[in-house]
Amino acid sequence: MGFRGVDFLGLDEELSSEERMVRDEVRRWVDDQVLPIIAHHFEAGTFPLHLVPQMAELNLLGANLDPKYGCAGLNNVAYGLIMQELERGDSGLRSFVSVQSSLVMWPIQEYGSEKQKQYWLPKMARGEAIGCFGLTEPDYGSNPAGLITRARKDGSSWVLNGTKMWITNGTIADVALVWAKDDEGVIRGFLVERGTPGFRQNKVTDKFSLRASDTGELVLEDVRIPEKNRLPEANGLKAALRCLTQARYGIAWGAIGAAMACYEVALEYAKNRVQFDRPIAGYQLVQQKLVYMLTEITKMQLLCLRLGRLKDRGKVNHVQVSMGKMNNVYHALQIARLARDILGANGIMYEYQVARHLCNLESVYTYEGTHDIHTLIIGEHITGLSAFT
Amino acid sequence: MKIAVCVKQVPNRDYTLSLTPDGQWVREEGLAWEINESDLYGIEAALQLRERWGGEVLAVAVGPERVTEALRKALAMGCDRAVLVSDPRIPRTSPYCVGRVLAAVLAPERPDLVITGIASEDLGFAQTAGVIAEWLGYESLPLVIGLEAPQPDRLHIRQELEGGVFDEVEVELPAVLMIQSGANQPRYASLKGIMAAKKKPLDVKRLEDLGLTPDDLRGTHSRLEWLGMEVPVQTVQVEFITGAPDEIAERLLEKLKKEARVL
Numbered sequence: 001m002g003f004r005g006v007d008f009l010g011l012d013e014e015l016s017s018e019e020r021m022v023r024d025e026v027r028r029w030v031d032d033q034v035l036p037i038i039a040h041h042f043e044a045g046t047f048p049l050h051l052v053p054q055m056a057e058l059n060l061l062g063a064n065l066d067p068k069y070g071c072a073g074l075n076n077v078a079y080g081l082i083m084q085e086l087e088r089g090d091s092g093l094r095s096f097v098s099v100q101s102s103l104v105m106w107p108i109q110e111y112g113s114e115k116q117k118q119y120w121l122p123k124m125a126r127g128e129a130i131g132c133f134g135l136t137e138p139d140y141g142s143n144p145a146g147l148i149t150r151a152r153k154d155g156s157s158w159v160l161n162g163t164k165m166w167i168t169n170g171t172i173a174d175v176a177l178v179w180a181k182d183d184e185g186v187i188r189g190f191l192v193e194r195g196t197p198g199f200r201q202n203k204v205t206d207k208f209s210l211r212a213s214d215t216g217e218l219v220l221e222d223v224r225i226p227e228k229n230r231l232p233e234a235n236g237l238k239a240a241l242r243c244l245t246q247a248r249y250g251i252a253w254g255a256i257g258a259a260m261a262c263y264e265v266a267l268e269y270a271k272n273r274v275q276f277d278r279p280i281a282g283y284q285l286v287q288q289k290l291v292y293m294l295t296e297i298t299k300m301q302l303l304c305l306r307l308g309r310l311k312d313r314g315k316v317n318h319v320q321v322s323m324g325k326m327n328n329v330y331h332a333l334q335i336a337r338l339a340r341d342i343l344g345a346n347g348i349m350y351e352y353q354v355a356r357h358l359c360n361l362e363s364v365y366t367y368e369g370t371h372d373i374h375t376l377i378i379g380e381h382i383t384g385l386s387a388f389t
Numbered sequence: 390m391k392i393a394v395c396v397k398q399v400p401n402r403d404y405t406l407s408l409t410p411d412g413q414w415v416r417e418e419g420l421a422w423e424i425n426e427s428d429l430y431g432i433e434a435a436l437q438l439r440e441r442w443g444g445e446v447l448a449v450a451v452g453p454e455r456v457t458e459a460l461r462k463a464l465a466m467g468c469d470r471a472v473l474v475s476d477p478r479i480p481r482t483s484p485y486c487v488g489r490v491l492a493a494v495l496a497p498e499r500p501d502l503v504i505t506g507i508a509s510e511d512l513g514f515a516q517t518a519g520v521i522a523e524w525l526g527y528e529s530l531p532l533v534i535g536l537e538a539p540q541p542d543r544l545h546i547r548q549e550l551e552g553g554v555f556d557e558v559e560v561e562l563p564a565v566l567m568i569q570s571g572a573n574q575p576r577y578a579s580l581k582g583i584m585a586a587k588k589k590p591l592d593v594k595r596l597e598d599l600g601l602t603p604d605d606l607r608g609t610h611s612r613l614e615w616l617g618m619e620v621p622v623q624t625v626q627v628e629f630i631t632g633a634p635d636e637i638a639e640r641l642l643e644k645l646k647k648e649a650r651v652l
Contacts, residue, residue, distance in 0.1 A: 002403050004421070017458055018583055021465060025578050059580035072580035082580075 002031050003088065006260045008298045014305060015077065022074065023081040027088070029058060034089035039350040041212040045205065047092065047172060048212065056127030060086075060097055062105040069109065069121035077308035080253035084304075087254030088261045091360035092213030094254040099168045100124060102246035104131030104177050110242070111189060111234035120175065120191070132173035134164035134192075134218050135240050141166075142373050143388075144179075145237050149220065151180035151188060158182075158230065160190060160223040166367070170216015171201045177231070178220065179240050189234030190225050198223040209363040245318045248368050249307060252324030255332035255364065256300045258357045262332075262339035263293040265352050269343050280342070289338045296331040303327060319381045326374035333361040390444035390541050392435040393500040394468065395491055395521070397425040398452055398459035399511040412617040424459050427506025429575040431568045434536060435504050436467045436576070442541040444501075445469040449494050451479060451487045457591060464586035465578035471591045478596060478603045482512060482615040486606040488520025493599040495525060501542070503527065503565040515567070522565040529565040530558070534572050 005012075005027070012020060033054060041048045055061060064079035065071035074082075079101075087094035108120050123129040140146045149162025160180050167176070176192045176199075192199055204215040233239070267290055270281035280286050307324050310316040336358035340347035348355045365371055373388075380386045400406060401421035409416055424432075435446045448463035448471040450456050460471040472494050480486045495503060503525070508515035515531075522529030534555070535547035546558050549569060578586075596602060630637050630644075645652045 004403050017461060018587060021458075021462060021578065021583050022580055025465075025580075025583070029577055057579060058577055063580050067581075067584075072584055074580055074584065078580075 003027055003261075003264065006263060006294065006297050007301075008294055009302070011301055011305060015081075019075075019078045019081060022078045023085060026058070026060065026082050026085040029054070030085050030089040034086075034093060038090045038093070038212055039353075039356065042090070042092075042356050043211070043350065045207070045211045047096065047214040049172065051093070052096075052127040052130070055097065056125065059125070061127055062101045062109075062121065062125045065101070065105055065109050065121065065125075069117055070125040071105075071121065075308075076249070076311040077305065080250065080304055080308045083250040083253040084257040084260075086257065088257035090212050090356065091254065091258060091364050092210045094250070094257070095168045095210065095213050095364075098247045098250045098254070099133055100131050102250055103133035103243050104175070106246045107177055107189060107231060107234060107239075107243045108191075111231040111239060113228070113232050115228070116191065116231070129174040130169055130172050132167050132169040132176045132216070132218075133243065134167055134176050134178040135244075136164060136166050138163060138165045142370060144240065145187075147179065147181065147187065149178065149180040151182050151190060151225075153182065154224075156227050158190060158225045158227065160192065160220045160225060162220050164218040164220075166204070167216045167218055168210075169214050170218060171203045172214045173201065173216075176201075176218055178218065180220075186235055187237045187240060189231040189239060191229040191231065192218075192220070192223060192225060193229070196223055196225070209359045211359075241318070244368055245321050248325040249311060249316070249321050251364060251368055252300075252307065252321065252328045253304050255325075255328035255361070256297060256304060258361055258364075259293070259297050259300065259328075259332040259335045262336045262354045262357050263290070263297060265354055266290065266293065266339035266342045269346070269352070273344075286342060289342055293335045293338060296335060300328045300331060319378055322369065322374040322377045325369065326371055326378070329361065329364050330371055333358070333365050336361050390438055390442040390502065390538075391447070391498065391500045392438055392444065392502045392504065393447045393449055393495050393498060394428070394431045394435045394463070395503065395505040395517065396428050396432070396448050396450045396456075396459055396463050397506070397509045397511075398422045398450065398456045399425045399509055402510070406620075408618055408620060412619060413615070414618065422455060422459065424462055425506050425509050425511075427508065427568060427570045429506075430570055430572045431504040431506050431566075432463055432466055432468065433573045433575040434566075434568055435502075437573065438502070438536075438538055439467075441538060447472065447498060447500065449491055450474070451490050452481060453477075454593075457593070460591055461586050462578060464589045464591065465583040466576055467582060468589075470589055473591065473593045474595070474599065475593050476595045479606065480615070483606075483613050484512075484514035484516035485520055485613065488517040489524060489606060490596070490599065490601065491517065492521045492524030493601050494594070495521065499563075501562045502544070503563075505565070505567050507532065507567050507569045518565050518567045525563070525565070527563045527565050528560055529567070530560060531567045533566045533568045536566065536568075536572070 059072040062071040063074045067073035083094050105124050135144055137147050152159045174194045178190050178192045179187055181187055198221040200219040202217040270286050271279050273280045303324050339354040340358055346352055376387050401423045404420050407416045439446050446468045448460050448468040450460055451474045456473055474490050505518040532548040533546055534549040537545045542562050544560050548556050630640050
């Protein structure tokens with residue numbers, strides 16, 4: 001039986017027929033191609049690379065970017081719905097598309113030269129080149145301004161030195177967008193291609209979360225990058241943070257997908273699991289959990305739909321996106337925990353998905369700006385007082 | 390090669406059906422709709438033939454306004470244009486009338502090939518293709534599970550018969566094919582396809598536009614009367630068999646054979 005979605009308020013009516021068709025096609029693809037194999041990849045700790053050509057065929061990569069560079073040119077609500085459906089499959093899969101689309105293709109479209117756009121974007125939309133985004137460093141996560149990777153100008157090229165950590169798609173990437181400080185302390189973005197001398201892509205192993213996602217460490221030792229590989233318009237930390245706003249917007253939607261998957265499993269399980277001679281769904285404590293899940297999913301949907309409509313009108317700001325990411329991932333994680341609880345011992349089995357989502361969401365909760373950092377972003381916005389330091 | 394595919398919109402299989410109070414139709418409120426499964430295979434077969442020999446694929450349907458969504462999906466998958474005949478005067482539960490109307494859409498188009506699904510999942514008459522073939526004067530072939538087009542005017546058809554037997558026939562076009570689920574792998578609508586579908590022509594017609602009147606759909610032509618629908622009442626019977634193990638086994642075996650007829 002296919003996934004029907006959770007739509008307590010009849011929000012489908014607020015979507016255009018194209019938006020619904022996009023969602024339904026991706027939903028069917030996830031049912032057919034992702035769910036049957038994803039637990040195996042999670043167990044094995046491998047990214048399902050064979051899905052990349054299929055995602056490219058469906059035009060899922062850079063879906064909301066410019067059609068003149070081979071992208072589908074969807075609006076931001078349709079893009080969000082894609083993220084939702086992918087994360088109903090697995091956060092790792094959604095992370096792959098988030099990074100490819102929002103953290104590499106979007107900055108190339110936004111900050112790149114025309115040559116860079118024409119070279120990379122069609123290739124990345126076709127899945128022939130995979131990208132990763134190197135901002136975080138071993139000692140600089142929530143405080144990216146402190147990053148210590150250096151870019152030294154040397155004639156017509158740049159020499160990069162430093163280490164990037166927790167990089168999604170890190171070892172499978174053909175191109176890394178690396179952020180480094182120049183001699184004046186200005187943060188700039190560079191396209192570093194696989195195989196460039198001095199550039200190493202190491203796999204991060206032994207994770208209990210995002211196991212079906214490729215996580216890497218990027219090591220740069222005297223990596224010489226030609227000036228033409230620098231994103232000409234990417235100057236200053238703000239340029240990098242704007243990329244994160246794109247990705248966080250997709251994460252807010254993605255969290256709905258993981259939450260819906262957990263809710264659906266928990267509801268079905270509770271209706272069928274009999275204890276003390278009746279289904280456990282008939283007990284007040286279980287109903288309370290299920291109602292919390294449904295209520296929060298519905299609020300998450302409202303938040304995302306509003307963010308998406310604002311984004312389509314060019315009116316969304318990064319603080320609003322922070323609220324979406326902060327709220328939705330927090331509640332998705334609570335929902336996954338409650339679902340695991342309702343399922344009892346079965347809750348830890350691959351068969352029921354919820355533990356996989358739960359483990360994944362533990363990462364999503366702190367990546368792309370931790371829950372606490374998003375809280376401080378909103379706190380600063382409403383009080384005018386920064387509480388970061 | 391000009392190919393027409395007939396598309397029917399049916400209730401999504403993941404939804405539980407309930408009936409209207411008068412028992413004449415399903416309650417449409419809160420129901421989701423989708424393209425009839427075997428019609429998806431028909432669309433895929435048509436698109437593959439167009440990719441091989443060029444030409445165009447026309448998607449046609451009869452039904453209320455909501456059926457435009459099914460046709461948009463067909464366009465998103467790659468069909469070139471679509472026609473919906475939406476007219477409340479068409480008795481949609483009559484395969485004769487639906488076939489007659491579709492034939493009226495197709496007659497001026499003169500397609501080389503018309504493809505339908507093997508049967509609709511909602512009513513299951515499996516007669517529309519035959520009616521269309523009769524009105525157009527085309528050959529009709531049921532139970533198609535595979536097809537190849539060695540030439541643009543000739544098809545090599547594989548049909549699945551009862552008992553695991555297949556036959557193979559060659560047919561000179563024009564023809565009507567009834568295609569079975571499993572004949573190919575229907576493609577997903579790509580996002581670009583969905584965006585492009587918005588701009589493809591989708592004409593909505595009424596009976597007059599086809600030169601038909603309600604009288605053409607009545608009288609001696611259609612002798613089928615729709616009486617209504619019902620949901621079967623589920624009954625559960627439990628019987629405990631007691632006695633010695635040998636006797637229990639013997640009686641259980643007998644019941645499984647004679648009453649449940651599962652052995």
